[in-house]
Amino acid sequence: MDDIERYSASAEDDLETPPPATTTTTVTMADRREARASRPGYAISASSSNETDGDEVKSTAAFKEVKQVCNEEGVGENPIELPHQDESQSVDQPLADDNVSYLIRKLFIKVPTNPQLDMVVIANVNDTATSIKYMIANKLGCNPHSYDLMYEGRLLLPRASLGIIDINTNSTLLLVEIPQDLVWISVYTPNNGKVYFQIRKLHTVAYTKVVIGSMINSRVDGAGLLLDGNALEDSRSLASYCIENQTVLHLIYPFQVSLKMYLGSTITLNVLASDDVGVIRQRVFDQHGIILPFNQMSFQGRRLVAGYNLESYGVKRNSMLRMGRPPKSTDMC
Incomplete structure (x- = not known):
């Protein structure tokens, strides 16, 4: 019985004894600033480094x-x-x-x-x-x-x-x-209206004509491309002519004209409306071996001058060009 009473008293003492106090750590604003300052790339401003514990960070x-x-x-x-x-x-x-x-x-x-x-x-x-x-x-x-x-x-x-x-x-x-390599261009054709397609500026004029021929299902052998009335050379690239987006070109087909020599003989030439008069003189020599005197061709009474194209003189299909009498010192066939 004495043992039971002693055990009960001991249990009551245990219940009345408070649990050990828990240590609490207070994190101050200075501790926070120090922790942030240790991070890479962080710098404490002069205003915040002078603050005391409990102060709020100065901010705008x-x-x-x-x-x-x-x-x-x-x-x-x-x-x-x-x-x-x-x-x-x-x-x-x-x-x-x-x-x-x-x-x-x-x-x-x-x-x-x-x-x-x-x-x-x-x-x-x-x-x-x-x-x-x-x-x-x-x-x-x-x-x-x-x-x-x-x-x-x-x-x-x-x-x-x-x-x-x-x-x-x-x-x-x-x-x-x-630099934009791909451009959209419009080409007006004599029989198929306007075609609109995309092409690279580094492509040649000759390749561009092949693409046009495929689109309109027509042969373009000997055809020419005009930009602002000027003929484009087949061997040159579109970029060399400063072709940009929305550029408009014109496709023209060759046609035949006749050139009547001063002695009465007549030769036939395939020409483009954009052909220069000087180019016609060279073509006559290349194809027929005939040397034409300078500025001796005429059409409808007007002398054709090198530096101007046939279209500027109104030369069309089946037109008749005439060769004037050359100077006496020039041998003609």
């Missing part, structure tokens, strides 16, 4: 206000990652002054071909070269895929962000044009 904007400011300044829609934000901080907590300048990039855009279009673009560290080109395109009303951005002599990769490329604020970027 909240986290949510930064994105609003960026949107008002025309910053891209890429998400802004805040490298100084702790997980314990909410979106409504204040942001230190030095973080704002870290996020925003003020860029000077220069257009070498037209300095009057130079501009300033406000972006953020997560904006890529592509997103910046879209900002520029919105201001200029141009196609963003027609230009590239260049920084310190190198072209920027489309998906590289400003932070990765290490472009700081107040940097200057060049907006350079991308």
Whole structure:
């Protein structure tokens, strides 16, 4: 019985004895700043380093206000990652002054071909070269895929962000044009109306005529292409004639004309309306071995002068050209 009473008294003493106190560690604002300062790329501003425990971080904007400011300044829609934000901080907590300048990039855009279009673009560290080109395109009303951005002599990769490329604020970027190899051109044909197709500017005029012939299901042997009334040489490329998008060409077919010599004989020539008079003289020599005196051909009483084409004189199919009497010193057949 005495043992039972002693056991009960001991149990009551155990129940009345409070549990050992738990040690609580208080995390102060200074501890937070020290932890953040140990992170790579973090620098404590002078205003925050002098603060005492319990003081709030001096700030001019909240986290949510930064994105609003960026949107008002025309910053891209890429998400802004805040490298100084702790997980314990909410979106409504204040942001230190030095973080704002870290996020925003003020860029000077220069257009070498037209300095009057130079501009300033406000972006953020997560904006890529592509997103910046879209900002520029919105201001200029141009196609963003027609230009590239260049920084310190190198072209920027489309998906590289400003932070990765290490472009700081107040940097200057060049907006350079991308050579467009593919162009859309229109060609008017005598019998098939207008054809519209895409072709590379490095292709030759001869190849372009082959493409046209395939589209209209017609032979274009000997046909010519005209640009603003001038004939294009088969061996030259379209780029050499500065062919661009929406350029209009004209396809013309050869036709026959007759050339009556001063002694009465007549020869037949296949010509184009765009042929120069000087070219006709050379063709007569190449095909018939006849040397034509300079400026001795005429049509309907008008002398044909080298440097002008047959169309300018109204020469058409089955027209009759005449060869005047050459000087006595010139031997003619």
